[in-house]
Amino acid sequence: MSTLILGGGVTGLAAAWHLQQRGEPVEVWEAGASVGGWMKTLPWEGGHFETGPQGVLWQKGTAVDRIFCAIELPFKSPGTGARWVGKGGRLIPVPASPPALMFSSLMPLAAKLRMMAEPFIPVRDAEPEEGLSAFIARRLGRGVATELLPAMVAGVLAAPPEMLSVDAIPKLRQWEATGSLVNGIRKSGVSHMVVPEGGMGQLPLRLAAKLSAVRTGLRAERLTSLPDGRWRVSGGGETRETDRVVLALPAFEAAALLGPVASQSAEALAAIPYTSVDLWHSRHTPLPALKDSFGFLIHPPEGRGYLGSLVPSWMDPQSAPDGLMQLRSFIGGAFGKPEDLEAWEGIYARLKHWIPALSEARAVRHERADRAIPRPELGHRARVRSALDGLPAGVDWLSNARFGPGVRDILEGLETWIR
Template sequence: MSTNRGTTHRTIILGGGMSGLLAAWHLQRRGLEIEVWEASPAVGGWAQTLSWPGPQGEPGFLERGPQSLRVGRGSALARLLRELNLELRPSSPKGPRWLGKEGRRHPSPATIIGLLQAPGIGPGDWARMLVEPFIPTGNGADETLHAFFARRLGTGFARELLPALVAGVLAAPPERISAGALPRLRCLEAMGGLLIGGLRAGPEHDRLPLGGTGALARALATAVGCVRTRRPALALEPLPGGRWRIHGDSLISDTDAVVLALPSPVVSELLGTMAPVAAQALEAIPRLDLRVWHSRHAMVKGWERGIGLLIHPPEGRGLLGAVSFASDDPRGVPGLIQVRTYVGGAFPVDPPLEAWPGVFGELQRWLPELSDPVQVREEPCPAAFPLMEPGHDARVAGLLTEFPPNLHWVGADRFGPGIPNLAEGIEGWARTLAL
């Protein structure tokens, strides 16, 4: 066993997913000597682009996690992408987008036409939505996403359209999620409301490096330089003077500070009896299992620019929606449409949808144009998402006060589930850290 008695002001970051890499990027810029420990053989965590060759062995890829990233003007993610100097391309489907409801497809309510034709929405609801700029800002109380949207856009929108929009992004019903899970909402509200604030903040664009999210994670790891893969942290030990000892597989390393950039159950286990209150609070954050199916089919005429489908739950019987690559996406295989189908999350799944034939049967109910697949692959995402229930912010604030000195915690459970949330949150955290 090798032992490395650390140098001064050295920080070890545990976890080489986007959170750990972002923390490393910002702390290094603040002059700290850092090292990242990643348990698996590759960096990126969920943000990995995996090889999935086509039927004839052609190069092809799938995304383990995000298939596209929302980049807002002047956002932390926009700054990061600019500084990494990566070549970006549009990453979301530009072809038809639908809402599946009442057993059939409707145009996506994210467009004006779609909103006017949306099922269950009438002139009273449109009038209610139009007064949104005049609705006062909330009183700061913790509220659910359902309550937030009912307050701002009316109960018709919240009841008829919101469930599918939220299920497709956060894989849970809006009644179970705190509005704080989407930090941009509160920013827009503070800027004059969803409409006026949205106009002021400017549009968000879906962008990704040519090589997918994996290329972003690798570029960050290369820029940071000191990322060690196949290096799991197994235990933490406090040392005199506020220093820490990390026990790895066959390695012990001492350091001035530790950043835990790990999913909450792992952080909870590492904290264990050292900080039992924080460990229990972390353990209590629910996490959602998502099942993701990737399939390749003959291209459908009119779908070359990619499609998107969101299903009003529970009409999909557990199937939440599907999205495809555009045909010119370098991750796909020429001539085939690559579809990714989401199942589960916080929603019950009908037993037939536990396996591909049931999933495909349900998918074809909404997308009958889709022919039998030429390739299928399941990528389960166990405990992928934190469920940020009402009370989540208070739980996080409380558990942070229980953290021992020189031990830090960053990640989706703290800053929000999306990579833009992580970029924003970790940039702010690193800026205010007392060093």
């Protein structure tokens, strides 16, 4: 059975790789000039920066490990790294283990005590779909939901948890289904953040190199069903006839193609909102306090549009030239962007508020990640179901809006899909 995959981001390429492993003929069309979608490592004087993911959560014997081994992708882990939450005007360390949270000033004592009761909270049916804040409040208490969750979610989805469905982070329901979150986390084991040698962009490049037919600069513009049940795809002056089409595209791009052939799916996918975020990369004199640090997230009400900063030069030392520390600051998302965060001066002022010893930047780079992150709001489950149910035979849709926000979610989701 021949397959044409539309979209050469990590989802489309990994799906193509699975099909090719099964001996099926597969071709990928990517609209951009190069593969990778959001997962690209771009050169920057003496180093590089990431347009999307900074790292991926890896664990031995999991989907991420299996694909990294199969495509012989060398990678390394920087270790655990110190992390903080900015709250009450200062950076508070996030303890490395849940028991150590009991001694942290991140939450009031009552919230910590309530959190300890999580293993005894009964499991609730998956239906009806719950909001993310409501889910965390039910399992871990209102204190965790209001004091800790907002910064954690801002760091992954750049949106407030009250806006989101529990399905925004599918692992939560999977863990609860084992009896409790504590049990689920214990059973699934500890994952480590890893980065491929040369940056995250090496993952799509290595996948593409293993595939026999990847076309770039080719945007699919039209899908037509043929009388024999096959599909015709056209765009960029090219046409293909194929047994199966896989749309490995953000929901809004998939909706545009599906409109004329699957109106129910198109409508459901068009209703999935996406969040934009501004990324500011900056290089500074290294600070001892941030030397072995993952970075910090700001409790959103206090951040006022400044969501936090990572330290890529710790995660991936090749990213910055010797003697410089590289930061990546996240601005806006679904929280909106006040005027003072339009230019570097305002962002530097916010950084200085949280890290007073930070030097002036030696170099700065701004990238806008437009409609980059799906925002699974309450009702997401019904939208995804309706989209999948409405797909005609021979058409499929794969995306982080279906499997979950992270690269790990996508690679795990694809292993289930291929079975």
